[in-house]
Amino acid sequence: MSVINVGQAVVLGVVEGVTEFLPVSSTGHLKITEGLMNIPVDDDAVVGFSAVIQVGAIAAVLVYFFKDIVRIVSAWGRGLRDKNERQSHDYKFAWWVIYATIPIVAVGLAAKPLIEGPLASLWVVAGSLIAGSAVMWAADQMGRHKRGEDDVSFKDAMLVGSSQILALLFPGFSRSGATMSTGLILDLDRVAATRLSFFLGIPALTGAGLYELKDALGTGVGAAPLIVGTVVSFVVAYASIAWLLKFVAKHSFNAFVIYRIVIGVLLFGLLGSGVIDS
Numbered sequence: 001m002s003v004i005n006v007g008q009a010v011v012l013g014v015v016e017g018v019t020e021f022l023p024v025s026s027t028g029h030l031k032i033t034e035g036l037m038n039i040p041v042d043d044d045a046v047v048g049f050s051a052v053i054q055v056g057a058i059a060a061v062l063v064y065f066f067k068d069i070v071r072i073v074s075a076w077g078r079g080l081r082d083k084n085e086r087q088s089h090d091y092k093f094a095w096w097v098i099y100a101t102i103p104i105v106a107v108g109l110a111a112k113p114l115i116e117g118p119l120a121s122l123w124v125v126a127g128s129l130i131a132g133s134a135v136m137w138a139a140d141q142m143g144r145h146k147r148g149e150d151d152v153s154f155k156d157a158m159l160v161g162s163s164q165i166l167a168l169l170f171p172g173f174s175r176s177g178a179t180m181s182t183g184l185i186l187d188l189d190r191v192a193a194t195r196l197s198f199f200l201g202i203p204a205l206t207g208a209g210l211y212e213l214k215d216a217l218g219t220g221v222g223a224a225p226l227i228v229g230t231v232v233s234f235v236v237a238y239a240s241i242a243w244l245l246k247f248v249a250k251h252s253f254n255a256f257v258i259y260r261i262v263i264g265v266l267l268f269g270l271l272g273s274g275v276i277d278s
Contacts, residue, residue, distance in 0.1 A: 021176050023260075031125050052209050075091045
């Protein structure tokens with residue numbers, strides 16, 4: 001019998017789609033939701049399921065930014081063939097995304113037992129939600145928001161890409177929150193920081209989903225819940241991306257900071273009272 005049924009897959013797909021690209025921690029929200037539904041958060045099949053439905057959210061990014069991705073990949077292809085094309089920003093940016101993905105892949109493989117073991121605890125999620133809120137608030141206050149997407153450099157890409165490690169090691173910190181905060185500290189404006197977060201997330205999250213696919217299919221999750229969860233994640237994530245880009249163009253991240261603190265404190269309360277298991 002599957003450890004996750006179709007109904008639970010729908011709920012988790014919605015949670016994944018809404019939270020994957022908002023700076024509130026999709027991993028944290030998935031673990032909280034799994035805990036409330038009495039799904040074992042540290043089960044290999046559940047960890048694999050969570051990674052696979054992320055592919056639905058990534059597919060939403062690919063569709064939403066299709067024209068941008070085609071432009072960047074085309075520039076990269078032209079640059080491989082013609083050295084005169086290698087000065088274009090799009091060609092360089094394609095390589096930067098590749099290079100910036102290496103640190104999180106290396107840490108992910110090296111620290112896999114910790115990530116799927118002790119660090120998967122909901123106590124870690126609660127603490128990381130609050131700690132990440134402090135970092136996000138400070139970054140929003142520190143950043144001068146004066147640099148746009150065309151001003152992104154190799155250094156920016158590497159620092160923002162490497163910041164994804166925080167969310168990998170501390171579920172609840174939020175990959176989007178870490179990358180957007182780093183972008184703000186580097187003086188990128190909110191829209192540029194958000195778009196850079198999207199592009200840098202594509203290879204890392206896609207790779208994680210494909211890597212975990214064998215575990216999700218082979219250790220207790222059926223094909224139907226996987227398909228349903230992934231499709232729901234795609235639809236909801238697409239709407240979430242469109243909303244987020246409009247929101248950050250006119251608002252600070254304060255609403256997310258407050259929300260994360262409330263959820264973190266609430267989670268500590270639920271764990272301490274024994275309502276949900278860590």
